[in-house]
Amino acid sequence: MSNTHFRTCHLCETMCGIAVEHKDDKILSIKGDVYDVLSKGNICPKATGLQDIHTDPDRLRKPIKKINNRWQEISWNEAFEEVGSRLANIQNHYGMNAVATHCGRSIAHNVGGLLMVDPLRRLIGTQNIYTNSTVDQQPHNFAWYFMLGHQFMATVPNIDRTDYYLMLGTNPKISNGAQMATGANTYKKLQAIQRRGGKVILIDPRRTESATYCNEHHFIKPATDALFLIGLIKTVFDKGLATAGRLKYDITGWEKIESMVSEFNLEQIAEATSIAAADIERIGVEFASAKTAVCYGRTGLSMQEFGGLCNWLMQVLNVVTGNMDEPGGMMFPLTAIDSLSMIPSVRGNYNRYRSRVSSRPEFSDELPVSVLAEEIMVPGEGKIRGLISIAGNHALSNPNGKKLEEAFEQLDFMVAVDPYLNETTRHADIILPPVGPFEKSHYDIFYHLYDTINWAKYSPCLFTPEKPGYTDFEIIGKILKSIVVKRAKNPVKKLFALSVGSLLLKWLSADRLIDLALRFGPYGGGLNPFKDGLSLKKLKENPHGIFLGEPQRALPDRLFTKDKKLHLAPDIMLSDIPRLKERWITNKPKHTDKFDLLIVSRLTNRTLGWMHNSLRLVKGKETCTLLIHPDDAAKRNIKDNSYVSVSSVTGSIKVLSEISDTMMPGVVSMPHLWGHNRPGTRQSVAATHPGVSLNDITNEKVMDELTGNAVVHGVPVKVEAIANSQLKSIEAVHKDETVEEFTA
Numbered sequence: 001m002s003n004t005h006f007r008t009c010h011l012c013e014t015m016c017g018i019a020v021e022h023k024d025d026k027i028l029s030i031k032g033d034v035y036d037v038l039s040k041g042n043i044c045p046k047a048t049g050l051q052d053i054h055t056d057p058d059r060l061r062k063p064i065k066k067i068n069n070r071w072q073e074i075s076w077n078e079a080f081e082e083v084g085s086r087l088a089n090i091q092n093h094y095g096m097n098a099v100a101t102h103c104g105r106s107i108a109h110n111v112g113g114l115l116m117v118d119p120l121r122r123l124i125g126t127q128n129i130y131t132n133s134t135v136d137q138q139p140h141n142f143a144w145y146f147m148l149g150h151q152f153m154a155t156v157p158n159i160d161r162t163d164y165y166l167m168l169g170t171n172p173k174i175s176n177g178a179q180m181a182t183g184a185n186t187y188k189k190l191q192a193i194q195r196r197g198g199k200v201i202l203i204d205p206r207r208t209e210s211a212t213y214c215n216e217h218h219f220i221k222p223a224t225d226a227l228f229l230i231g232l233i234k235t236v237f238d239k240g241l242a243t244a245g246r247l248k249y250d251i252t253g254w255e256k257i258e259s260m261v262s263e264f265n266l267e268q269i270a271e272a273t274s275i276a277a278a279d280i281e282r283i284g285v286e287f288a289s290a291k292t293a294v295c296y297g298r299t300g301l302s303m304q305e306f307g308g309l310c311n312w313l314m315q316v317l318n319v320v321t322g323n324m325d326e327p328g329g330m331m332f333p334l335t336a337i338d339s340l341s342m343i344p345s346v347r348g349n350y351n352r353y354r355s356r357v358s359s360r361p362e363f364s365d366e367l368p369v370s371v372l373a374e375e376i377m378v379p380g381e382g383k384i385r386g387l388i389s390i391a392g393n394h395a396l397s398n399p400n401g402k403k404l405e406e407a408f409e410q411l412d413f414m415v416a417v418d419p420y421l422n423e424t425t426r427h428a429d430i431i432l433p434p435v436g437p438f439e440k441s442h443y444d445i446f447y448h449l450y451d452t453i454n455w456a457k458y459s460p461c462l463f464t465p466e467k468p469g470y471t472d473f474e475i476i477g478k479i480l481k482s483i484v485v486k487r488a489k490n491p492v493k494k495l496f497a498l499s500v501g502s503l504l505l506k507w508l509s510a511d512r513l514i515d516l517a518l519r520f521g522p523y524g525g526g527l528n529p530f531k532d533g534l535s536l537k538k539l540k541e542n543p544h545g546i547f548l549g550e551p552q553r554a555l556p557d558r559l560f561t562k563d564k565k566l567h568l569a570p571d572i573m574l575s576d577i578p579r580l581k582e583r584w585i586t587n588k589p590k591h592t593d594k595f596d597l598l599i600v601s602r603l604t605n606r607t608l609g610w611m612h613n614s615l616r617l618v619k620g621k622e623t624c625t626l627l628i629h630p631d632d633a634a635k636r637n638i639k640d641n642s643y644v645s646v647s648s649v650t651g652s653i654k655v656l657s658e659i660s661d662t663m664m665p666g667v668v669s670m671p672h673l674w675g676h677n678r679p680g681t682r683q684s685v686a687a688t689h690p691g692v693s694l695n696d697i698t699n700e701k702v703m704d705e706l707t708g709n710a711v712v713h714g715v716p717v718k719v720e721a722i723a724n725s726q727l728k729s730i731e732a733v734h735k736d737e738t739v740e741e742f743t744a
């Protein structure tokens with residue numbers, strides 16, 4: 001007899017409901033849960049790969065330690081002891097900042113890890129805090145913080161009710177929607193807009209898979225979106241269509257915007273962006289005249305040179321057309337766990353300190369990942385010597401990954417909390433693997449912030465892990481306890497830290513915290529047993545989730561700014577406008593440069609970074625290819641499906657070409673998070689489908705000057721055909737750099 005277990009797929013922010021059919025501890029199938037309140041049965045192929053992760057023999061189950069360049073299994077106690085004493089020694093000798101923490105995306109998909117982020121930051125006591133947010137979404141957080149007063153006060157497009165959907169730099173047919181949880185059916189929602197007489201417009205230097213679901217697609221020159229948005233806002237003002245609507249008395253800075261956009265003209269914008277002035281004007285008028293409209297953008301906007309400006313201007317367009325906090329416009333979910341109000345320490349802050357080497361300001365306790373390598377490599381007081389790396393494959397995901405790997409090798413000690421021995425964790429001294437995907441409970445504390453409907457769902461643990469089987473919550477908790485105890489210099493403090501740490505670890509669990517947070521959230525009944533509010537028990541009784549209503553108007557009450565106003569024109573944003581002008585208008589780039597093409601990234605349908613060890617997801621036609629326009633290929637004598645070299649100021653890679661007129665001339669595109677041909681990893685499937693790492697040629701020195709976010713879209717490159725005679729050596733390189741023997 002088989003059973004069905006219902007849970008949320010934790011692989012991406014779309015939060016699809018999955019039905020896992022299993023017999024005892026064997027998974028028979030993973031399908032969409034048709035009763036799930038959000039996804040209603042929709043899933044993408046990646047969810048089925050979870051069963052491969054569950055059974056994957058390469059997935060680590062016990063801590064391993066590198067001894068004389070060989071990995072050996074060690075006991076958990078030994079591991080925590082050593083991690084604690086090595087890191088405490090570094091901090092006692094060289095100061096608190098000598099240890100850094102760096103978290104990847106899997107921490108945001110992981111309730112236990114997420115609940116430990118704040119204690120981790122506080123107890124490690126370092127200013128060297130890094131996360132992959134600064135190679136992803138920091139510009140969004142930056143705009144929300146300066147406009148709305150909270151870095152996580154996410155604006156979510158009300159896609160179910162809008163009449164005009166303008167999207168930039170996002171490919172929802174493949175990503176399934178980012179910073180908007182729709183349950184793997186965003187493209188159906190795009191079709192629904194058109195069916196109800198609305199319009200969908202896409203702006204992207206690549207005519208992506210999503211373009212099929214749009215009324216119009218326009219190529220845009222990478223990193224010029226801020227100008228395009230200024231063109232739209234200018235049109236709205238020039239045509240007398242600007243309106244603040246209901247929020248008229250709740251906005252500051254209106255005149256500053258009107259005056260800023262008046263300095264631009266549409267012809268200049270058209271020349272810089274490659275979108276005709278007539279189209280900019282028409283889209284501006286259509287947007288402002290539509291009954292409801294929303295402008296939304298994602299990583300194509302945040303991971304480029306003007307990420308901060310783009311994310312700000314996108315919101316400005318919504319505000320000046322009366323579409324902020326209105327049905328069909330940008331709205332704000334009211335989440336069952338109201339982390340925004342509950343944890344004041346995460347509201348955000350800016351520039352309280354700066355990075356040691358290149359003096360980059362902190363934002364919300366974080367320094368840009370782009371400075372991590374130099375903070376490790378440049379000698380001097382405060383240099384990073386120890387690293388706690390959690391849930392990220394930074395060697396492949398951070399700009400100039402190869403340099404970061406060199407930096408990792410210079411550390412005195414590195415511990416990784418990760419289930420795999422991969423391109424990043426191979427540099428660690430100790431790897432601590434958490435339990436598998438079905439061996440823990442789950443609640444999407446973070447991703448509910450992107451809810452398109454208000455809802456809540458809890459996923460119980462399905463299988464009992466092999467003992468002791470620690471979750472990320474427990475592992476990080478035990479690391480912290482060990483460090484704090486070992487750092488304490490006098491015996492009384494040591495004993496105190498030991499007793500408090502043991503007590504907390506014994507009493508606290510992720511589930512207990514979730515229950516409390518639900519009870520004291522907006523839909524909870526507190527501790528009153530007679531009040532019918534949300535609690536963990538109630539969610540357990542509703543395995544498909546509980547619908548809590550469509551998003552409601554929330555402003556101005558919900559604003560976190562001190563004056564309870566929406567700040568339309570923060571000075572810090574305005575101060576970046578001259579850089580934009582200088583880059584694209586006054587100092588027009590000349591393409592005589594040897595790096596004459598711009599590379600952008602793309603995602604592939606079946607894969608997601610760390611899931612490349614699932615054969616069902618990676619097999620088939622090679623997807624890690626360089627898309628190039630036929631004219632650009634012809635100019636360089638490049639044949640389809642042939643090896644080309646792609647070089648930038650930081651390095652060079654070899655990749656297969658795929659000639660396609662879906663690319664804008666002058667722009668090429670390649671997937672990221674590939675490159676599993678480094679030695680010393682233990683991901684045997686990934687090693688047979690290695691691909692190449694795009695971040696070997698991105699440049700950590702170039703970032704969005706305003707927010708510090710890495711620039712991985714629009715990187716200048718040179719693409720050249722490779723002669724057949726050279727091919728053999730490339731294939732040999734791919735073969736040689738496979739997995740080294742693993743000894744346990």
Ligand SMILES: Nc1nc2c(c(=O)[nH]1)N[C@H]1C(S)=C(S)[C@@H](COP(=O)(O)OP(=O)(O)OC[C@H]3O[C@@H](n4cnc5c(=O)[nH]c(N)nc54)[C@H](O)[C@@H]3O)O[C@H]1N2
Pocket residue numbers: 103104105106110113132135136299303390391392393394396397398417418419420422434472601602608609610611672673694695698712
């Ligand atoms: N060039 C370029 N670079 C990019 C991007 C791009 O578009 N172009 N996109 C950026 C974006 S948006 C993102 S989000 C990042 C992603 O980059 P990363 O955050 O580095 O994500 P992954 O490569 O998926 O690595 C996830 C890691 O978490 C581990 N892991 C999986 N599950 C768990 C778990 O339960 N617990 C723990 N502790 N570890 C776990 C995996 O083994 C893996 O090592 O890449 C960024 N980098």
Ligand SMILES: Nc1nc2c(c(=O)[nH]1)N[C@H]1C(S)=C(S)[C@@H](COP(=O)(O)OP(=O)(O)OC[C@H]3O[C@@H](n4cnc5c(=O)[nH]c(N)nc54)[C@H](O)[C@@H]3O)O[C@H]1N2
Pocket residue numbers: 012013105136168169170171172174175176177178203204205206208220221222223224225298299300301304600601602603604605606607608609669713714
């Ligand atoms: N299959 C799959 N789905 C995923 C993930 C995955 O790894 N695999 N990762 C998840 C994560 S962590 C994230 S953050 C989301 C990302 O979700 P999305 O942002 O929707 O995903 P991308 O495909 O990276 O879309 C970025 C688009 O921006 C375009 N672009 C590049 N530069 C510019 C520019 O200057 N201007 C404009 N207008 N466009 C530009 C690119 O061509 C690309 O089409 O996806 C999530 N979903």
Ligand code: SF4
Pocket residue numbers: 009010011012013014015016042043044045046047175176183184
């Ligand atoms: S879109 Fe795919 S990976 Fe993302 S939550 Fe849904 S099933 Fe999982």
Ligand SMILES: [Mo]
Pocket residue numbers: 105136
């Ligand atoms: Mo991401």
